Amino acid sequence: xxxxxxxxxxxxxxxxxxxxxxxxxxxxxxxxxxxxxxxxxxxxxxxxxxxxxxxxxxxxxxxxxxxxxxxxxxxxxxxxxxxxxxxxxxxxxxxxxxxxxxxxxxxxxxxxxxxxxxxxxxxxxxxxxxxxxxxxxxxxxxxxxxxxxxxxxxxxxxxxxxxxxxxxxxxxxxxxxxxxxxxxxxxxxxxxxxxxxxxxxxxxxxxxxxxxxxxxxxxxxxxxxxxxxxxxxxxxxxxxxxxxxxxxxxxxxxxxxxxxxxx
Amino acid sequence: xxxxxxxxxxxxxxxxxxxxxxxxxxxxxxxxxxxxxxxxxxxxxxxxxxxxxxxxxxxxxxxxxxxxxxxxxxxxxxxxxxxxxxxxxxxxxxxxxxxxxxxxxxxxxxxxxxxxxxxxxxxxxxxxxxxxxxxxxxxxxxxxxxxxxxxxxxxxxxxxxxxxxxxxxxxxxxxxxxxxxxxxxxxxxxxxxxxxxxxxxxxxxxxxxxxxxxxxxxxxxxxxxxxxxxxxxxxxxxxxxxxxxxxxxxxxxxxxxxxxxxxxxxxxxxxxxxxxxxxxxxxxxxxxxxxxxxxxxxxxxxxxxxxxxxxxxxxxxxxxxxxxxxxxxxxxxxxxxxxxxx
Numbered sequence: 051x052x053x054x055x056x057x058x059x060x061x062x063x064x065x066x067x068x069x070x071x072x073x074x075x076x077x078x079x080x081x082x083x084x085x086x087x088x089x090x091x092x093x094x095x096x097x098x099x100x101x102x103x104x105x106x107x108x109x110x111x112x113x114x115x116x117x118x119x120x121x122x123x124x125x126x127x128x129x130x131x132x133x134x135x136x137x138x139x140x141x142x143x144x145x146x147x148x149x150x151x152x153x154x155x156x157x158x159x160x161x162x163x164x165x166x167x168x169x170x171x172x173x174x175x176x177x178x179x180x181x182x183x184x185x186x187x188x189x190x191x192x193x194x195x196x197x198x199x200x201x202x203x204x205x206x207x208x209x210x211x212x213x214x215x216x217x218x219x220x221x222x223x224x225x226x227x228x229x230x231x232x233x234x235x236x237x238x239x240x241x242x243x244x245x246x247x248x249x250x251x252x253x254x255x256x257x258x259x260x261x262x263x264x265x266x267x268x269x270x271x272x273x274x275x276x277x278x279x280x281x282x283x284x285x286x287x288x289x290x291x292x293x294x295x296x297x298x299x300x301x302x303x304x305x306x307x308x309x310x311x312x313x
Numbered sequence: 314x315x316x317x318x319x320x321x322x323x324x325x326x327x328x329x330x331x332x333x334x335x336x337x338x339x340x341x342x343x344x345x346x347x348x349x350x351x352x353x354x355x356x357x358x359x360x361x362x363x364x365x366x367x368x369x370x371x372x373x374x375x376x377x378x379x380x381x382x383x384x385x386x387x388x389x390x391x392x393x394x395x396x397x398x399x400x401x402x403x404x405x406x407x408x409x410x411x412x413x414x415x416x417x418x419x420x421x422x423x424x425x426x427x428x429x430x431x432x433x434x435x436x437x438x439x440x441x442x443x444x445x446x447x448x449x450x451x452x453x454x455x456x457x458x459x460x461x462x463x464x465x466x467x468x469x470x471x472x473x474x475x476x477x478x479x480x481x482x483x484x485x486x487x488x489x490x491x492x493x494x495x496x497x498x499x500x501x502x503x504x505x506x507x508x509x510x511x512x513x514x515x516x517x518x519x520x521x522x523x524x525x526x527x528x529x530x531x532x533x534x535x536x537x538x539x540x541x542x543x544x545x546x547x548x549x550x551x552x553x554x555x556x557x558x559x560x561x562x563x564x565x566x567x568x569x570x571x572x573x574x575x576x577x578x579x580x581x582x583x584x585x586x587x588x589x590x591x592x593x594x595x596x597x598x599x600x601x602x603x604x605x606x607x608x609x610x611x612x613x614x615x616x617x618x619x620x621x622x623x624x625x626x627x628x629x630x631x632x633x634x635x636x637x638x639x640x641x642x643x644x645x646x647x648x649x650x651x652x653x654x655x
Contacts (some may be wrong), residue, residue: 107538132541141538147531149598150524159530159539160520171519 058121059084059269060222060253061106061137066115068101075101079117079279081272083222083253088244090264091257092297093274099257102274103226106255107139108132138215139224142231147208153181155199156214180217188213188243191274205236209243216247223247224255229263235273241267261297265290273297326623333594334602335610342590342636343611350618357621360497365500370613371506372561374579374606377587378509379557381605382517383550384588387530387597388444390433390554394580399455400426400555400562401434401461401572405472414480416487429455430555434548456578488560489567494582502564505607509557511601527548531598586633587612590640611636 059082068076076098083089093099104110105117116123126132132139146155157177163212164173181195187297190209199207208228215223225244229237245267248254258264264271273281273287273296281296295303373530377391383390403425408418429451436447460470467473475481490501504622517523525546528536537543566572589595591604615632619625 109538129538133540139538141535147528147535147598149531149594150527154524154527158524159541161524164523171515172521172524174519181645 053079057084059118060120061255062116062118062185063102063106063112064116064118064119066102066105066112066117068098068105068110069113073231074277076105076112077278079272079274079280080115081255082270083255084269085221085253086248086251087269088248088254088256088267089267089270089272091255091272091274092259092264092293094259094297096276097274098150099259099274100226100278101277103139103224103257106132106137106224107220108137133218134219136219136221137224138218138220140208140215140220140226140228142227146199146211149198151196152185152199152210153178153195156181156195156217158208160218184217185210186215188216189244189245203236205232205239208232208240208241212240212243212247216250216252220252222253222255224257227259228256229258229260237263252282259297260292261294265293323557329375334642335599335601336607337592338640339591339604339607339611341643342640343607343614346611346614346618347635350614351411351621352616354621354623357618360495362497362617362621364497366610366613366617367503368613369617370610371500371502372494372564373495373583373612374506374589374609375502375509375561375564376554376557376584377609378513378602379550379553379607380584381588381591381593381602382513382526383554384585384593384595385517385530385600386526386547386550387533388437388550389448390546390551391445391448391581392455393448393554393558393584394577394582395455395459396555396558396577397561397565397580398459398572398574398577399429399560401564401566402459402472403574404563405475405566406462406466408475408480409473409476410466412478412604413479415475415484415489416480418475419484419563422562423556426559427552428476428554428560430552430558433554434544434551437513437551438544438547450488452491454580458529459577472574473568473570474570481567481570482646483648484563485567487567488563503562505564506609509560510602517602519530522546522549525633528597529597530594546594580634583612586637590636591646592640592644594598595641608640 061083062081064080066076067074079098079102081089081091091099093100101110105112108129108131117125119137126135129139130207132180147158150158162173162176163170165171167241171218178195182192185192188209190206190213193225199210202210212223212225228240228244232240241263244254244256256264269285271283271293272279273283283293318323356362367376373615376397380390380393400422404415404418404422407413407421408415411417433448433451437444463472488501491498492501493499517526524538525541528541529543529546533543588600588605588606589608591600591608593600593604612633615636616629619629619632624638
């Protein structure tokens, strides 16, 4: 993957592996994330996508290979450390706390405060105002920032989580299957926000099992299969058809078609 | 779009906003119970009766407030009831055995009680076992230790009196005195209770810690993923319960000057019931300190109202159970509205 020597990648994994006991979850995976680009990670269930994100997000540590952030080799000890290094992760189901109001969710874990000593408190006005204006900037026009975030649609919730990451100065945005549970229209909305985040100069890692969604926005494509990397393309080296074929299992699909053929 | 509200919600009626409050079920219940006993018991509306009801409510309420916070944080504490007794026993026995100023015992008791709370929280976050199991273990151990140590040290099931010891009068003033306002006597525990409600509401609604409490109860994994210190928050909540137990325990001790070592068993459920009636979800993430206070008030009104109405107090538990079911049903309905996805 060392093609032309260009600017340092925001995040670079080379030959990374991860084992859980004697189970090989990930083996020899390499990928690069650059500012203003979207790197898509494609793979079927159990391909190792979740393990990969958990390493980038600091939830798990890799066993082999190297993880570089801004060119510096590192090992992330916690999600907090990943956040401090500018890597924000938006999970498919665990992005938000459904019963909490939108503004509380937006600032969760990074609440702005005012006052001193025992009177140190959250700056609730600022939090409400900022939530509303930041969401508006991403094109989400919220009726009421006080409503529980669980009352928003799945797509809107993903968008709030993305807007939150952008607001807190993330340099790298990791999105775990942001379109998996969504309808066609909602998926489109989310992809638009993903593109908006990219246009603001963020590096995006988009995890998905939908090659069509990936090809709409992606600049690089990494294919995982049973814990190993089976392909690593740049946009100009692959077509949607080829990507779809590889994603669907390539020759396996031909076999399956043959098996299922009515006689 | 300059303001936070816009034209689409201008017509949301205040009633709808009210329906979203966690305390709603309990307030409706409290009004119903109040009206019921106002009619059923002649002496219920007298100022002295109100004072009695408030006192009964405060002894539950002081514990219901931190227990409610803990439940919002998604956990239980079954050891809360006996911890009150443990806390009282520690101050009493330390002062008596060391022949120290009772304030020394009170201080040692605070440290010991907070340490037990921290132990609960630490075990929970390290072992990741359900809090039901962890605190059931602590509950049984404390019950045994309360009886065992007391018998070992004073040969009976109650402690020796500390009424003649140095510092007793001032400690009595702080934890168990009676204040007269407008000719009516009020127990000082009512002040402690109100102060705790105010403190807990401030923490929940206006501080970062409050945000974390809602988050660890509502979706622990999401909270951890955005950098909330889940373990620290939970240990803090258990220490909050311990702090409440310390106040209650000192009240127990200084109201009488001796402590019965078998007391407190079963009270943990009453605290939980008060919190649940007050709108705390048993699954965490939702509730309020004020709600737990209303729950405790319902408890106080029912327990004393039955006496004022000159009924058999055996009926008390029936009322409590019915109230719990009704309030939980109402709360479940409220939550469904709050969580409803489009």
